Amino acid sequence: TRNINLAVVAGDGIGIEVVEQGLKVLEAALASSDVKVDQTAFNLGAKRWHATGETLTDEDLAAIRTHDAILLGAIGDPTVPSGVLERGLLLKLRFSLDHYVNLRPGKLYPGVQSPLANPGEIDFVVVREGTEGPYVGNGGSIRTGTPHEVANEVSVNTAFGVERVVRDAFARAQARPRKHLTLVHKHNVLVHAGHLWRRTVEAVNAEFPEVTTDYLHVDAATIFLTTNPSRFDVIVTDNLFGDILTDQAAAITGGIGLAASANINPDRTAPSMFEPVHGSAPDIAGQGKADPTATVLSVAMLLAHLGYDAESAKVEAAVAADLAERAGRVRSTAEIGTDLAQRVAD
Amino acid sequence: TRNINLAVVAGDGIGIEVVEQGLKVLEAALASSDVKVDQTAFNLGAKRWHATGETLTDEDLAAIRTHDAILLGAIGDPTVPSGVLERGLLLKLRFSLDHYVNLRPGKLYPGVQSPLANPGEIDFVVVREGTEGPYVGNGGSIRTGTPHEVANEVSVNTAFGVERVVRDAFARAQARPRKHLTLVHKHNVLVHAGHLWRRTVEAVNAEFPEVTTDYLHVDAATIFLTTNPSRFDVIVTDNLFGDILTDQAAAITGGIGLAASANINPDRTAPSMFEPVHGSAPDIAGQGKADPTATVLSVAMLLAHLGYDAESAKVEAAVAADLAERAGRVRSTAEIGTDLAQRVAD
Ligand SMILES: CC(C)[C@H](C(=O)O)[C@@H](O)C(=O)O
Numbered sequence: 158t159r160n161i162n163l164a165v166v167a168g169d170g171i172g173i174e175v176v177e178q179g180l181k182v183l184e185a186a187l188a189s190s191d192v193k194v195d196q197t198a199f200n201l202g203a204k205r206w207h208a209t210g211e212t213l214t215d216e217d218l219a220a221i222r223t224h225d226a227i228l229l230g231a232i233g234d235p236t237v238p239s240g241v242l243e244r245g246l247l248l249k250l251r252f253s254l255d256h257y258v259n260l261r262p263g264k265l266y267p268g269v270q271s272p273l274a275n276p277g278e279i280d281f282v283v284v285r286e287g288t289e290g291p292y293v294g295n296g297g298s299i300r301t302g303t304p305h306e307v308a309n310e311v312s313v314n315t316a317f318g319v320e321r322v323v324r325d326a327f328a329r330a331q332a333r334p335r336k337h338l339t340l341v342h343k344h345n346v347l348v349h350a351g352h353l354w355r356r357t358v359e360a361v362n363a364e365f366p367e368v369t370t371d372y373l374h375v376d377a378a379t380i381f382l383t384t385n386p387s388r389f390d391v392i393v394t395d396n397l398f399g400d401i402l403t404d405q406a407a408a409i410t411g412g413i414g415l416a417a418s419a420n421i422n423p424d425r426t427a428p429s430m431f432e433p434v435h436g437s438a439p440d441i442a443g444q445g446k447a448d449p450t451a452t453v454l455s456v457a458m459l460l461a462h463l464g465y466d467a468e469s470a471k472v473e474a475a476v477a478a479d480l481a482e483r484a485g486r487v488r489s490t491a492e493i494g495t496d497l498a499q500r501v502a503d
Numbered sequence: 504t505r506n507i508n509l510a511v512v513a514g515d516g517i518g519i520e521v522v523e524q525g526l527k528v529l530e531a532a533l534a535s536s537d538v539k540v541d542q543t544a545f546n547l548g549a550k551r552w553h554a555t556g557e558t559l560t561d562e563d564l565a566a567i568r569t570h571d572a573i574l575l576g577a578i579g580d581p582t583v584p585s586g587v588l589e590r591g592l593l594l595k596l597r598f599s600l601d602h603y604v605n606l607r608p609g610k611l612y613p614g615v616q617s618p619l620a621n622p623g624e625i626d627f628v629v630v631r632e633g634t635e636g637p638y639v640g641n642g643g644s645i646r647t648g649t650p651h652e653v654a655n656e657v658s659v660n661t662a663f664g665v666e667r668v669v670r671d672a673f674a675r676a677q678a679r680p681r682k683h684l685t686l687v688h689k690h691n692v693l694v695h696a697g698h699l700w701r702r703t704v705e706a707v708n709a710e711f712p713e714v715t716t717d718y719l720h721v722d723a724a725t726i727f728l729t730t731n732p733s734r735f736d737v738i739v740t741d742n743l744f745g746d747i748l749t750d751q752a753a754a755i756t757g758g759i760g761l762a763a764s765a766n767i768n769p770d771r772t773a774p775s776m777f778e779p780v781h782g783s784a785p786d787i788a789g790q791g792k793a794d795p796t797a798t799v800l801s802v803a804m805l806l807a808h809l810g811y812d813a814e815s816a817k818v819e820a821a822v823a824a825d826l827a828e829r830a831g832r833v834r835s836t837a838e839i840g841t842d843l844a845q846r847v848a849d
């Protein structure tokens with residue numbers, strides 16, 4: 158009997174509600190196997206910070222490291238100064254656990270209404286770099302709060318960091334029917350970082366001769382996501398551009414209630430982390446209004462990452478079937494979770 | 504008799520074609536007045552660079568400075584290494600002439616098809632900072648081309664620079680019926696720059712007590728531009744976020760063929776510059792396929808900036824009338840320009 162040692166970081170706001178449903182579906186997916194889920198709940202987020210001033214201690218991190226994977230709900234609360242939990246907890250997890258592949262599918266499921274008039278088929282995946290770029294926290298300010306303040310933010314990009322994520326993206330493109338990779342950057346302005354990305358894509362392409370590539374400036378990418386999202390297969394991009402494009406991708410495929418993500422450490426030197434793209438949504442927290450589907454789809458990614466491909470496929474199929482019949486129905490967070498678990502069990 | 508001393512930088516690709524039409528409409532708008540347009544054409548762009556290796560010399564810049572305004576078509580060509588003309592010419596103009604307000608309306612004109620299923624009324628303006636942020640060119644790389652390369656890009660933000668553009672944005676919001684200003688940034692990650700922007704908006708709000716404000720992270724802004732663009736009135740944001748959001752804004756309002764922009768020096772210490780948001784589009788250059796409307800709307804902004812409000816309104820009205828009757832018609836670049844000039848003259 159193998160077990161899944163799962164670290165659960167429900168976090169703040171609707172994170173608590175959606176994670177509960179994600180776990181329900183995870184249990185259902187594994188019910189007919191001999192695999193058990195051993196959960197460890199971690200008290201991290203706004204409440205912990207208010208009580209102790211801590212965001213993520215060395216002990217927390219060491220304990221999390223002993224797990225096979227992390228399921229995360231959402232982090233953040235308006236009562237905590239902006240940046241404290243994002244930098245001190247969420248990004249600290251991604252960076253410390255070397256989640257250099259932030260995988261975010263952009264898929265329009267049948268039955269889901271897109272805000273686009275003619276969405277066409279949308280089925281791409283964004284490979285967002287997760288450990289470099291403008292997210293490194295390498296900024297600062299002088300004369301802060303005076304008329305002479307200067308506030309800088311440094312985007313740090315390394316050949317090591319860019320190459321490993323680009324190689325991962327090529328491998329994913331290679332495994333997909335269309336075998337196409339689009340690099341998104343802004344190399345006509347951010348010439349140093351941009352040219353590093355461009356040269357790297359050209360070089361790694363030699364290892365994947367079947368994969369075709371093209372390039373878009375990030376501004377142009379937002380246009381194509383609006384006018385022709387079908388053109389995308391795999392997108393590889395930096396941490397900040399990936400943040401922006403994946404929210405837009407969520408919007409055109411039915412909203413962040415459906416958008417899953419995986420923060421992957423492909424070298425498996427630390428647990429990967431699975432989380433919905435949405436935030437803690439304090440305005441609707443505790444009311445059973447949150448859609449747990451994004452978390453459930455993240456659970457499907459978790460199962461696939463741990464090698465449970467059949468179970469992962471079952472979860473995604475359950476979501477697809479539910480979405481196909483969803484129009485007009487209003488269900489609570491728990492009802493949707495129960496329905497999905499039921500479909501998985503059937 | 505006053506004259507308009509106009510510096511004309513047609514540039515590359517379709518820039519040449521659309522500027523010709525922009526000038527046609529400008530002449531038409533002033534035909535019944537005693538104002539003459541004195542044009543000076545500047546040979547800048549890919550051809551000049553190929554011939555001389557120059558992008559924008561001190562002499563060019565000094566000559567341009569003596570003008571009242573600049574009309575620019577588009578800069579860039581695939582035969583020139585990425586970044587050379589963008590940094591050495593286009594951005595050099597914006598930075599040298601202190602174009603700190605990059606004004607880009609997002610307006611859906613009646614008759615124009617939006618790719619959004621339910622666009623609603625769209626009528627906002629983006630005030631994009633034009634002289635700071637990740638565009639300052641403050642980056643570099645070491646061990647370039649080796650596995651140990653590190654490529655950095657520095658976003659520089661100053662209280663001076665942020666405050667002046669925020670004040671300009673508040674003044675614009677104050678002058679609009681809805682009087683609403685949305686700050687877009689990413690202060691939960693880019694904490695230093697982001698907090699400078701946030702504090703500045705809070706402080707300057709005291710001078711404009713009638714203006715209501717809100718804040719969106721840039722990723723969330725792309726969602727609302729997809730699901731509810733009507734919520735926006737004035738958006739103020741940094742140089743890079745503004746670049747991204749204004750292309751998305753163009754997409755939802757009918758495409759970059761219609762998107763105008765003004766690079767404004769509000770202190771009038773140097774000429775402001777008016778240019779379509781689109782690029783040089785080498786794939787369709789020279790074929791009469793480019794839509795000159797974005798340039799014509801930029802000419803309307805030019806006229807307004809120079810105090811010719813009635814003429815500016817006439818040009819915008821001509822465009823609006825043309826767009827309202829455009830459906831299904833195919834016209835060449837010159838035909839659209841001629842039709843617009845005709846409407847302005849009527
Ligand atoms: C909360 C924030 C730090 C985070 C990010 O910017 O990565 C979020 O927007 C996301 O996309 O997961």
Ligand SMILES: CC(C)[C@H](C(=O)O)[C@@H](O)C(=O)O
Binds near residue numbers: 345346376589593594
């Ligand atoms: C060509 C490029 C440097 C420019 C920019 O990034 O500002 C363009 O995209 C624009 O928006 O005017």
